[in-house]
Amino acid sequence: MMNSVWRPYCQMKTAPPPMKIVATEGCHLIGENGERWIDGMASWWSACHGYNHPHVREAVTAQLQRMPHVMFGGITHDPAECLASRLAEMAPEDLNHVFFSDSGSVAVEVAMKMAIGHWRRHDRPGRTRFLAFENAYHGDTTGAMSLCDPQRSMHARYSGAITQQFHVPLPRDETTEAELNRVLAEHSDSIAGVFVEPLVQGAGGMRFHDVNTLTRIRDACRRHDVLLIADEIATGFQRTGKMFAVNHTADLHSPVVPDILCLGKALTAGTMSMAVTIARSHVFDSFYSDDPGAALMHGPTFMANPLACSAANASLDLFEQTPYEVGNIESILRERLSVLRDIDNVADVRCFGAIGVVQFRDPPNMQTVQDELVRRGVWLRPFGDCLYTTPPLCIVDESLHQVCDAMIEATHAVMAQSNSREVNQLR
Structure with missing residues (x-):
């Protein structure tokens, strides 16, 4: 039988047939013959409230009857405006400019374009590369792949075909902190920003680090005047016990507030694909101009999809109501x-x-x-x-x-x- 579906992350010739699921309920996957399995993956971190939650389902159904989709270029709608406002209110300090996209990888790509554009507006056009960490994983699209660990990640085999970024160990001690600062100092003319998965590195090996490591990264970014970009696509929305992983630093004398924050996965409660890239005011202001050429030129077809925005708003309702x-x-x-x-x-x-x-x-x-x-x-x-x-x-x-x-x-x-x-x- 011909393999019409090319499946993810597997060798199609040798992989066993996938498990067929016909329905979901609560925390369970349901098979063709009524078999039930607890989904301990929450559909790759996304189904935070479980499946088929009535509040999310009703919100999406109501929106489907009104307007399933409309382009976001030159048009707006209440679900997107409401969601952006709520996310800006939830995010730390002045992370209040929300750019919509349709997947986590694209949210990372948008963050890269924001950072490069920011420095071009500040007469630093050579800042076009990024620093990320060993065992990092930031997505499967081309730009996001370049941020992944070039030796250890699933994308290592593509390392010669994509932009070469800088990778160093996480600064867990004085030696690795010195290495981070050395690379940032030596390449200050070319590095636009530092990408980090705060406290939890996901698909690069499910590795954890502490708030001290995160503050060292923030301090290095300040010292060398580069942007700090937090990829919380996996860790956002209470996965680590706080709404965002960076919130674990909130009680410190100087909390960590990234210049750009990427969110996705659980954003829509596992209902459909959507992501956001949230920028602080100084990043947004770099693009805010009378010059049309200074605009952020990006716009996925399904960005701010009304169904996805309605699901996300319903999900935020549940976070507010459910301890x-x-x-x-x-x-x-x-x-x-x-x-x-x-x-x-x-x-x-x-x-x-x-x-x-x-x-x-x-x-x-x-x-x-x-x-x-x-x-x-x-x-x-x-x-x-x-x-x-x-x-x-x-x-x-x-x-x-x-x-x-x-x-x-x-x-x-x-x-x-x-x-x-x-x-x-x-x-």
């Missing part, structure tokens, strides 16, 4: 998954907010791990050397324990299979 216990999710994940530290092949178990990660020293066959999870009624998609969960924020304790049980049992089952094979090879 999610993200700390409770973190506590359960920490307590339950800690038992896996006793396995020799487990390098680390780490949890932060509604994120739980098991990292292997020698990765087992992750397809086998996934099969074991599915057999236990849980959907997770391991990658690289990590088995991880990012459950919906509305998940109940019973379901979260089932996710943890499945992760523990699947890990033990795969390790037992691996040990059995090694014994047989020695015979």
Whole structure:
């Protein structure tokens, strides 16, 4: 049978058939024969309130009956105006200029264009490159790929065909902080901004860092007069326990406020694709001119789609009305998954907010791990050397324990299979 669908992140020749889903409900995926799996991935971090939430569904249905879409060039509408105002109110300080796009990767590309354009308006046209960090992941489009780790990311094989950016280790100590400052000083004429995934690096390996690391990055940006760009496409909307990951610095003497903030994924509660790039006033003002040539020339066809804006507004309603216990999710994940530290092949178990990660020293066959999870009624998609969960924020304790049980049992089952094979090879 011909493969009409070219599927993501897999070798089409050898990958097993995908799992067919016909419906969703709450935190569950539902199969053709009524099988149910807890979605411990929240559809790649996006279904924050679970699936089919009636408030979101009703908002989108009502908007569909009025106006499903209209171009945003020269036209506006209430769902977009309302959403932009609410996001500006939620974001730190003067992050109050909201540019709409249709995916997280495009939001990153827009941030790059904003930064380059900002410096051109300030007579620094040579500032066209960016600094990002080892193990970074910022998306799959061409510009976003260039920000990903050029050796370790899934895009390493394209590194010779895309713009070469600067990559350094996260400044976790004095040595790595000095390296960051050295590169920024040596290339001050060419670096427009620094991209960071605040506190959690996602698809680059599910790695965490602390607020001190984040403040060192902010301080280096100030010292060398470059823009700080926070990619919170994955971490935004309470995934780390705060509305945005940078909010974890709010109690510091000098909180971290990025010059540009990228949001997506959970923005529309997993209903449809939309993202935003939010700029502080000094970035926006660089483009605010009587000169038409100074405008930000970008405009995706489906930017500010009214259906997506309505979903996002409904999602923000739920965040205002629902006191999610993200700390409770973190506590359960920490307590339950800690038992896996006793396995020799487990390098680390780490949890932060509604994120739980098991990292292997020698990765087992992750397809086998996934099969074991599915057999236990849980959907997770391991990658690289990590088995991880990012459950919906509305998940109940019973379901979260089932996710943890499945992760523990699947890990033990795969390790037992691996040990059995090694014994047989020695015979």
